Amino acid sequence: MDDPFNAYITQWSFSGAGTGPLAGRTVAVKDNISTAGCATSCGSRILAGYVPPYDAHAVALVKAAGAAINGKTNMDEFGMGTTTENSAYGPTLNPRDVSRVPGGSSGGSAAAVAGGLADLALGTDTGGSVRCPAAFCGIVGLKPTYGRVSRYGLIAYANSLETIGPMGRTVRDVSDLLRVIARPDSRDTTMQGRPYEHDPVADPKGKRIGVPAEFFGAGVDPRVAETVRKAVETLAACGAEVVSVSMPSMRYALAAYYVTCTSEASSNLARYDGVRYGPGGETAKSWHDAFTAVRSGNFGDEVRRRILLGTFALSAGYYGKYYGKAQTARANVGADFARLFADVDVLAGPTMPVVAPRLGELADPLAMYLADILTVPANLAGVPAISVPCGTVDDLPVGLQLTGRPFEDETVIDIAAAYEEAVA
């Protein structure tokens, strides 16, 4: 298969069974989701040559549903990035404009779908990694409720935040893939046993949509804000009731997210020591020298940065200042959502504050982190959120983000479907 966008790290031809709900459809799988017999690198040199001996639960379900799988998609190393430029296998290009990034970290999955190389894709979302590339590439992407899709076989970066999520060209495509992968699995102890059996109902009548002022605040491109406000008006014209609301916990959300995810990463990525998988095997050196050689030579810049930030945040004397405060801020985000969802069915705002940046434009790490401000709250609270295309700025796609109550993925899908139908 010709891959003009560098969407894939490894091409694969797993043929579908020909029967089942996904028969005849091609699915691309992000390279941090385990595939038995097919190399899985997480976009990192430290897993070069690693071939998982088992399938992730979501992959086993996609196979059983009759789909073909055509490869493992490019990503920011271990999911750490917002552009897919932090990959050991080179950047992925945005099919809508190849001088732009596709977003990240599931940029390969988004580019595969947007570029017509796959019908559907599995991504993963720790702080926006499904929704950001969906928005930048003009497709639909869902971060399901935490505990709805098994993380068994998802190679961990920040366990308390991350989920596997479906991506497709339409809301119905995303719903079809969610129906296949949202199945109970006792091997992920955070699963809640809430299968998704829904068909989208494109009718927003009587639904209440909250629009938090903070989702349109500083840093949001005014043209993106205007495009999203028009999309919300479209839903109002279809019968939804729109109310202005406030979410003060947003002030601390991004810092809380980055302290939490880097702390979890420093623990999760301690396993890469060159003993059980990946490059290594240097047994003549002492323990720390051997580990340090493998880790220093094979982790990229952003991964080293996040491991060190997390190690620092958890170290003696700093725990209360960083991790402790971050957990308070995280609880406040959850409390804000609970308060708002007592009154409204979904919250609406832009998925990303800007349209897709040029390659190299977000080279400064803090500037890249700031782009995640609108997507991280859903991960901190574990609630579902979808990005659906809602127009363009400078010919580049803008995403409308709809966030819902825990285990009401059905509602965000229905309202996204209503928007999609209204503008079709």
Added chain:
Amino acid sequence: MVDESEVRRVAGLADIRIPDDELPTFTARFNQILEYFDVLDTLESDGGAGRTLHTVLREDEPCPSLPREAVLDNAPADEDGFVRAPRVM
């Protein structure tokens, strides 16, 4: 603010080496991010009282797992059915 020697110390804890020529830029960016994290200092902490974290562990019941050969296939070095690891002492 942390200085280069503190960054080097933290890197040592994580078994990662930051080459000397990268250390100034790495430290500057590290501090830029820590400065952003300082927003958390203005947050009134409840000391964790508002959270109800608890771990519920199920009984540990052995069940079928991966065959040993399948696991060792990915190990860079193995011997007699075990992975070979660097010496500890």
